Amino acid sequence: MDPTLAAQMSEEVAEKMLQYRRDSSSWKICREGNGVSVSWRPSVEFPGNLYRGEGVVLGTPEEVWECVKPVAGGLRVKWDENVNGFEVIQSITDTLCVSRTSTPSAAMKLISPRDFVDLVLIRKYEDGTISSNATHVEHPLCPPKPGFVRGFNHPCGCFCEPVPGEPGKTNLVTFFQTDLSGYLPKSVVDSFFPRSMAGFYSNLQKAMKQFHD
Template sequence: MTELRSKYSKEIQDAKSVVTELLLESDDQWKMCKEWANGSVYYRKSPSMSGHIYKVVFELNIGLEKSIQSIYPAPRGFREKWDPNLERSVILKEDGESWLLLSVTKPAMSGLIAGREFIDLLTLDRLSLSRVIASGKSVEYPEIPKKSELVRGYNHPCGTLWEVISGNQVRISVMYHSDIGGRVPRRLVEKALPSVMQSDVEALLNYLKTL
């Protein structure tokens, strides 16, 4: 076991266990709260924080590997090219299919809501030739202290499931399980989240049309 996996072995296992169980469940185990032509948003009560877990489900017709790259930031993917909320991301440490990632989001509402930063441990597992799952959660990383201009958020176990339907058609389920910190009431965050998730999917689809 290498350094990153050894240091964070419990966090890796905790995230993998929760994410695999929840994302491999059928949609019937979740409640739908939004549906449109290109996708659906579901939610269920969180076992680890006040509020709910959300997932958005949609399809891409670009093959499995490119679908994986579409969700992840550089150098693992190309999320920065389409995500209007992502300021930057940096891989702090890397260990095979596990990596420690710093993500910084842009301020919202003309600066009334400060930008957020997250330090997450992510792991990619290939369950089969047609099914891949990524799991992650926030971890402590003293080497990067909190900054006054940013709010340090915390991601509870979250992740993404990619499932090949046929040919290049891939079904993607992205699970959001975040405490964004700060003073924004949780009810306001949850009220906005389904529309934010829809906007993310549409931004990705619009970007893919330009390729």
């Protein structure tokens, strides 16, 4: 992928992510519990929903980032039940890459294995926040693979934010905006995302506990 185009695209995605983060209106809560809230609103990117998760996780932003960051051979595939493979297709800079993520079947196998090819930008902010910012791209080195339905992530990612006055905690805000493709009933998709996002937080919390023990 052309580095100039990739840089431009990723900057636009990072800007959208900041807008999502700042916009506190128009979200409807669809799941709450264990200190985690998941809300949604209609996506302006595709005919589906934009989901927002928020919860405080035990650990500094750097420690939480270590568990969630998109790197080959990283910790994410070990604890996140919705990710079973991650590879870097093209490394553009040390903070920008094209990646392929594969996911297992889900929702009692109603959702078959998927894969996603994304442009991912890692951003660090002055207040100590670390973020990932991603969107789908096509890449010649990563055509559709047998056994996987190709899904599409519209601008998505996460913010690992310091909690003021509580140095050992991180406010983790996640945004998912995924077109799973295939012929899935809307009801299956709408029930899958809030449940899987709640599971993401509880599995991350367990992984962080092991990290601290």
